[in-house]
Amino acid sequence: MMSYISVLTLSFLSLIFALDSFGQEAKTVFIDARELTLVGKVRHKGPFYHRLDTVATPNLPKAVKALATHSAGLAITFETTSSKIAAKWCTGSRIPTDNMTGLAVEGMDLYIKRNDRWQYAGVARPKSHDCNEVEIVANMAAGNKTCLLFLPTYDETISLQIGVDSEATISPAGNPFKKNIVIYGSSIVQGASASRPGLSYPARLSRETGLNFINLGFSGSAKMEIDVANLISDLSMDALILDCVPNPSPEEVLTRTADFVTTIRKKHPKIPIIAIQSIAREKGNFDTEVATKVLLKNNYFEAEIKKLQKHDPNLYLIYAEGLLGGDQEGTTDGIHPNDLGFDRMLQKIRPMILKILQPYGI
Numbered sequence: 498m499m500s501y502i503s504v505l506t507l508s509f510l511s512l513i514f515a516l517d518s519f520g521q522e523a524k525t526v527f528i529d530a531r532e533l534t535l536v537g538k539v540r541h542k543g544p545f546y547h548r549l550d551t552v553a554t555p556n557l558p559k560a561v562k563a564l565a566t567h568s569a570g571l572a573i574t575f576e577t578t579s580s581k582i583a584a585k586w587c588t589g590s591r592i593p594t595d596n597m598t599g600l601a602v603e604g605m606d607l608y609i610k611r612n613d614r615w616q617y618a619g620v621a622r623p624k625s626h627d628c629n630e631v632e633i634v635a636n637m638a639a640g641n642k643t644c645l646l647f648l649p650t651y652d653e654t655i656s657l658q659i660g661v662d663s664e665a666t667i668s669p670a671g672n673p674f675k676k677n678i679v680i681y682g683s684s685i686v687q688g689a690s691a692s693r694p695g696l697s698y699p700a701r702l703s704r705e706t707g708l709n710f711i712n713l714g715f716s717g718s719a720k721m722e723i724d725v726a727n728l729i730s731d732l733s734m735d736a737l738i739l740d741c742v743p744n745p746s747p748e749e750v751l752t753r754t755a756d757f758v759t760t761i762r763k764k765h766p767k768i769p770i771i772a773i774q775s776i777a778r779e780k781g782n783f784d785t786e787v788a789t790k791v792l793l794k795n796n797y798f799e800a801e802i803k804k805l806q807k808h809d810p811n812l813y814l815i816y817a818e819g820l821l822g823g824d825q826e827g828t829t830d831g832i833h834p835n836d837l838g839f840d841r842m843l844q845k846i847r848p849m850i851l852k853i854l855q856p857y858g859i
Contacts, residue, residue: 524662524663525581525583525632525660525661525662525663526660526661526662526663527583527585527658527659527660528658528659528660528661528667529656529657529658530573530646530657530658530659531545531657532669533573533574533575533659533667533668533669533670534573534574534575534669534670534671534672535571535572535573536571536572536573536574536645536672536673536674536709537570537571537572537703537709537711537712538571538711539677539679539711539732539733539734540732540733544566546568546571546648546653546654546655546657547565547566547568547653548565548566548567548568548569548570548571548712548713549565549713549728551565551566554724554728556724556727557724557725557728558718558720558722558724558725560715560717560718561715561718561722561725564687564715564716564718565715566589566653567649567650567651567652567653567687568648568649568650568652568653568654569648569649569650569651569687569688569694569697569712569714570647570650570687570688570697570699570700570710570711570712570714571647571648571654571712572645572646572647572648572700573645573646573648573657573659574643574644574645574646574669574670574671574672574673575643575644575646575659575667575668575669575670576641576642576643576644576666576667576668576669576670577641577642577644577661577665577666577667577668578639578640578641578642578662578665578666578667579637579642579661579662579665579666579667580635580636580637580638580639580662580665581632581633581634581635581636581637581660581661581662582607582618582619582632582633582634582644582659582660582661583630583631583632583633583659583660583661584605584621584629584630584631584633584646584657584658584659584660585628585629585630585656585657585658585660586605586621586628586629586654586655586656586657586658587627587628587629587654587655587656587657588603588623588626588627588628588649588652588653588654588655589652589653589655590626590627591603591626591651591652591653592626593651594651595830596689596690596829596830596832596833597650597651597689597690598690598692598693599622599623600620600622600623600692600693601649601650601651601688601689601690601691601692601693601694602649602650602651602652603623603626603629603649603651603652604620604621604622604623604649604693604694605620605621605633605646605647605648605649605694606619606620606621606646606647606693606694606695606696607619607620607621607633607634607644607645607646607647608644608645608646608647608695608704609634609642609643609644609645610642610643610644610645610673615645615704617695618633618634618644619633619634620633620693621633621646632660633646641666643670643673644670645673645704646659647693647694647695647700648694649694650687650688650689650691650694650697651687651688651689651716672709673707674703674707674708674709674710675707675708675709676708676709676735676736676859677709677711677732677733677734677735677736678708678709678710678711678734678735678736678737678738678854678859679711679713679729679732679734679736679737679738680699680710680711680712680713680714680737680738680740681713681714681719681725681729681737681738681739681740681741682713682714682715682719682738682739682740682741682743682773683714683715683716683717683718683719683740683741683742683743683744684714684715684716684717684743684833685698685714685740685743685776685833685834686698686699686712686713686714686719686740686741687712687714687715687716688700688712688714689716689829689833690828690829690830690833690834690835691834691835691836691839692835692836696836696839697712697714697839698834698839698842698843699711699712699714700712701839701843702843702847702850705843705847706847706851708854708859710738711734713729715744717744718744719740719741719743719744719745720741720744720745720749720753721741721745721749721750721753721754721756721757722753723753723756723757723760725757726756726757726760726761727760729761730760730761730763730764730765731764734765734768735768735857735859736768736769736770736771736854736857736859737761737765737768737769737770737771738770738771738772738773738850739757739758739770739771739772739773740773742773742774742775742794742795742798743775743776743794743832745794746794747790747793747794747797750794750797750798750801751797751801754797754798754801754802754805755801755804755805758770758772758802758805758809758812759805762809767811768811768857769811769812769813769853769854769857769859770809770811770812770813771813771814771815771850771853772798772802772812772813772814772815773814773815773817773846774795774798774799774814774815774816774817775791775794775795775798775817776817776820776821776834776838776842777791777817777820777821778791778831778832779821779825779827779828779831779832780831780832782825782831795817799814799816802814813853815845815846815849815850819841819845820841820842820845820846821834821838821841821842822837822838822841826838827841827842
C-alpha cells in the first residue's frame with residue numbers, strides 16, 4: 498500500500514506538472530500579418546494596409562486621399578491549428594465619432610469557416626486609440642481552421658500581428674473570394690454605421706456570395722470627381738457598383754454623372770455597371786428640406802442613367818424605394834444604416850446584383 502507521504506508527493510508533482518502544462522498552453526506567439534493573405538484590395542501597391550496607393554495618384558481630392566488610408570473592407574485570411582487567436586495592432590489616433598462604435602472605427606472582427614459558411618468568432622476590442630493587444634477567441638476545438646479577420650473601418654491600420662498557440666501552425670490561406678467587383682460610394686459603403694467591420698455591406702456581400710467586393714467608400718467625399726473616375730477606370734475589375742448619390746449636391750449629380758460613367762466606360766466597355774440611388778434620409782421624415790434634396794438627387798441620377806442606358810446595354814439602375822424598410826428603425830442617426838438597416842438593404846440589393854452579374858459569368 499502506498500504511504501500517505503507518497504500520495505502527497507505524487508499529488509504535489511501532478512499539480513506542478515498541470516500548472517507547467519497550463520503555462521505552456523497559455524503561451525502565445527505572434528506573426529506579422531503581412532506574412533499572411535490580404536484580401537479586399539485591387540492593387541497590392543503602396544502601404545500594405547492602405548486601400549489605394551495615394552502616392553501614385555497625386556491628383557485625388559485631399560479628403561479621398563486621406564480616407565484611402567483607412568483599411569475599410571480589408572481582411573487578413575489564414576489557416577491555423579491554434580486553440581486561440583489573439584491580435585496586436587496599432588492604428589492612427591482617430592477618435593470614434595458619435596454615430597460609430599469604437600469597435601467599428603479602430604477594432605476588428607474574426608470569422609471562421611464552418612460547414613462552408615463564415616461564422617462570427619469574436620472581436621478585437623480596442624482599449625486605446627493607438628496600440629492594443631487582445632485575445633479574440635479561446636478554447637477552440639482541435640483541428641485546422643480557416644480564418645478571416647476584418648480590419649478597422651474608419652482608421653488607418655499601421656501594424657498588425659496575429660497571435661496563436663506556440664505549438665500551433667499558422668499559414669496564409671488562399672483568397673476565398675473570386676472576381677473583383679468595385680463598390681464606389683459614400684460613408685455607407687465605407688461602413689457607417691455598422692457596429693463592427695465585418696457587418697459593413699460590402700463585407701457581408703463578399704462573405705455571403707463568395708465574390709470579391711472591393712470597398713472604395715469615401716466618407717462624405719464620393720462626389721464623382723473626374724480624377725476619381727480616372728483612378729477607378731485604371732483598376733482591374735469585373736464589375737462596378739456606384740453607390741455615391743448620398744454625397745454630391747443635386748447640381749453635382751446632374752452635371753457629373755454622365756462624365757463619370759463615360760470616363761470609366763472608355764476603358765471598361767463591356768463590364769456591368771450597377772448604379773444605386775441614395776437611400777432615404779430618415780431625417781427627412783419631418784425635415785422637408787432634407788427630403789426634397791434627396792428626392793431631387795435621385796431624380797437627377799435616374800434621368801442621367803436612363804440617358805446613358807440608351808447607348809449602354811451594360812448599365813443598370815437599382816431604385817432606392819424600400820432599401821431601409823418603412824418603419825424608420827433602420828439608421829443610427831437618420832442618415833447612416835445601423836445593422837438592421839444594412840440587413841434590409843442587402844435583402845433587396847443582393848438578389849438584384851447577383852441577377853445582373855449572372856449573365857456575365859460572375
